[in-house]
Amino acid sequence: MLNFSFQNPTRVHFGENQMHVIAKEIPKDAKVLLAYGGGSIKGNGVYDQVVAALSEHTFFEFSGIEPNPSYDTLMKAQSIISQENVDYILAVGGGSVVDGAKFIAAAALFEGDEPWDILSKGASFTQALPIGAVLTLPATGSESNGNSVVTRNGDKLSFSSPIVRPEFAVLDPSVTLSLSDRQISNGVVDAFVHVMEQYLTYSVNGKVQDRFSEGLLQTLIEDGPKALNAPTKDDLDVRANIMWSATMALNGLIGAGVPGDWSTHMIGHELTGEFGIDHARTLSIVLPAVMKVQRTQKQGKLVQYAERVWGLTEGDDEARIDQAIAKTEAFFQQMGVPTRLSDIDLGESDIDTLVNRLEQHGMTALGEHGDITLDVSRKILQQAV
Numbered sequence: 001m002l003n004f005s006f007q008n009p010t011r012v013h014f015g016e017n018q019m020h021v022i023a024k025e026i027p028k029d030a031k032v033l034l035a036y037g038g039g040s041i042k043g044n045g046v047y048d049q050v051v052a053a054l055s056e057h058t059f060f061e062f063s064g065i066e067p068n069p070s071y072d073t074l075m076k077a078q079s080i081i082s083q084e085n086v087d088y089i090l091a092v093g094g095g096s097v098v099d100g101a102k103f104i105a106a107a108a109l110f111e112g113d114e115p116w117d118i119l120s121k122g123a124s125f126t127q128a129l130p131i132g133a134v135l136t137l138p139a140t141g142s143e144s145n146g147n148s149v150v151t152r153n154g155d156k157l158s159f160s161s162p163i164v165r166p167e168f169a170v171l172d173p174s175v176t177l178s179l180s181d182r183q184i185s186n187g188v189v190d191a192f193v194h195v196m197e198q199y200l201t202y203s204v205n206g207k208v209q210d211r212f213s214e215g216l217l218q219t220l221i222e223d224g225p226k227a228l229n230a231p232t233k234d235d236l237d238v239r240a241n242i243m244w245s246a247t248m249a250l251n252g253l254i255g256a257g258v259p260g261d262w263s264t265h266m267i268g269h270e271l272t273g274e275f276g277i278d279h280a281r282t283l284s285i286v287l288p289a290v291m292k293v294q295r296t297q298k299q300g301k302l303v304q305y306a307e308r309v310w311g312l313t314e315g316d317d318e319a320r321i322d323q324a325i326a327k328t329e330a331f332f333q334q335m336g337v338p339t340r341l342s343d344i345d346l347g348e349s350d351i352d353t354l355v356n357r358l359e360q361h362g363m364t365a366l367g368e369h370g371d372i373t374l375d376v377s378r379k380i381l382q383q384a385v
Helices: 021-025 046-053 071-075 077-084 095-108 173-178 181-199 207-229 236-249 263-275 279-293 299-308 317-334 348-360 374-384
Strands: 011-014 031-036 058-062 088-093 131-135 147-152 155-160 168-171
Touching (some): 021 046, 021 131, 031 095, 071 077, 071 095, 088 095, 095 131, 155 263, 181 236, 181 263, 263 348, 279 317, 279 374, 348 374
Parallel strands (some): 011 168, 031 058, 131 168
Antiparallel strands (some): 147 155
């Protein structure tokens, strides 16, 4: 196991009827910016619960944060923050809203030339407004990590800092009962790939991390389809397990002390930036191709994945790897997401554009060994056709 330091200070309040904790979590004298997306929280009752919890606070609203939040949209919050002396941000929504709130919080106190430099140049910052989160769509784990992804003019870039990790998060699985099948599928697949990118590398004898990861993968495989197929769509146990799995997938725990491979995400970001494809749907296309192209480098973990996650014990190693990849693709298809570029009307003619974007963004040495060059990325995309 590799050396590591681990701390996750986000206080998680999990379960039904937890919205009331917001009142105690946010200081009474704070001026709060309530940030959310397109307004779905007003139709599922979440907005009313949050407003009730903030009844003794001074708060202002900022809505319209998109999936793959836009820099231009997020910067509009700065005028409210400066005019009203906002000193706390409460993000209510899915991962995009929480990601957006993180950037808003960092930009509010940024002392550099332009807040976009945080993403485009890796500009450092030492302070940000405090953040709380109410999660409505389990997927990214953003509610308890310091990661954020923001889009500007087709460039989808990320930053990470413990300074923007939410102080607290409310996770009520009952609020996910109103999600569409597409949202459920995207969330489950996003969480699944988060786990895989911290698991499917090479062994460093991190038994605890491996067992945690395998348990999360099996939970998502078992309960993901149930969330789509439950006749009444009201199985709270299923929704609770999916929600907690998504949080655990990227709160830093399973990635501590083990190598990671985020090539699927980096290549997927280019598909979203260029063509506007849902984030999770880019991952379901790219991951199987990465598994196929990098099967030699990942052989040991692929065999372990086949045996422990899918129960594949017959045949030689290569046969088990083939079966494990096929079962992964079948799971994605069961979740209703694409597994080929052709499924989203893209093909060989689009690969040059995607490889050029990777080069422009400096994504030239991806993977746990840094050996996924632009040529290898091209092979991955060709495999995904």
